[in-house]
Amino acid sequence: MKTTDTRLKILDTAQELIQKLGVNAMSYADISTAVGIRKASIHYHFPSKEDLLVSLLERYTPSFFRLVDSILESSESAEIKLRRYCGLFEATLSSGEQDKVCLCGMIGAEVKTLSSSLTKQITHFFQENEIRLTKLLTQGKDEGVFSFSGETEAMAKLIFSLLEGELLIARVHGDVTHFKVVVEQLFQLVKA
Amino acid sequence: MKTTDTRLKILDTAQELIQKLGVNAMSYADISTAVGIRKASIHYHFPSKEDLLVSLLERYTPSFFRLVDSILESSESAEIKLRRYCGLFEATLSSGEQDKVCLCGMIGAEVKTLSSSLTKQITHFFQENEIRLTKLLTQGKDEGVFSFSGETEAMAKLIFSLLEGELLIARVHGDVTHFKVVVEQLFQLVKA
């Protein structure tokens, strides 16, 4: 098997395990079993767990923003764009076997057990989401489809925190509907 | 030292460690060092980690709702009450040495590594918060100080998810202001 294939499988498996269980509950042994490779081989690709986490975020962040930007650059209304943006989060809950949260949300919860360079990567992910949400809300206001009081930047922060929070909460409830209800309520608040 | 004193110290220490680091990063060794007692002595009080977590939630939930209910039962306006409710969450970020999140939010993130009885306790905490927020919002609407479209129950869910999400996010940013900005934006959205 080619290196890149194994490397990819390791990254995919690690990401799924972290999104489900958390950083500190995920182990090289878990990955080893799932990928069908020995622990030592994982260390060949990612000498330390920190290396693995860094690589995970280095592909997750741009990959997530490729999806977000393709939504933003589409020719749809701001409302549809916001719906699709929220859908990216909902998908981690309900796609496939489900029960996952945002990778950065989970790592964010355990941030105090990690290095400062990882903290920077998570911070960056959060900030970039706020920037894009601000852009989206501004477009909606300009179009006349969104209307709300307060600063647009503050509203962007509020929406992002609500999405990250809902992933955690809806998953505990084992109820994707809980997530959908909150997203619908969000639209009640922003719709002109 | 009396049993109850040691037991209390263990619970207090475990709670602080979990709110900072998470369930799976907290160990009996950590508690042992902080309390000044041997690991085996902790097992006398809490045979298993599961026992410790259950006891933690058994005192956290009623203790939190005593605070919430004293706010709800006060004679203040719904707006002040909601501010004080949000303040309970903000306090975990900025009181004392700070950098903690909601105990149930943290355990909720790691819920897939825990027993179903713990999941039930977390679910209960979430639901009871939604119930109280619904009551608070209803009072505000009746008073004429709150006004928003959509269902009151959905709004309560939205507010709770935003608060749990903000605890995580503001802590990663190392910035309590981020939390405050979102809470102010929330008031922009609900104020009549």
Next chain:
DNA sequence: GTCTATATAGAGATAGAC
């Protein structure tokens, strides 16, 4: 109720053969 001592399992990580 707290201690020492220990059991058992799992973690992350490395050396060196193939």
Next chain:
DNA sequence: GTCTATCTCTATATAGAC
């Protein structure tokens, strides 16, 4: 690039003395 073997450390947990 993957393996076996092993190291070191830490985890949860128990037995039994004091």
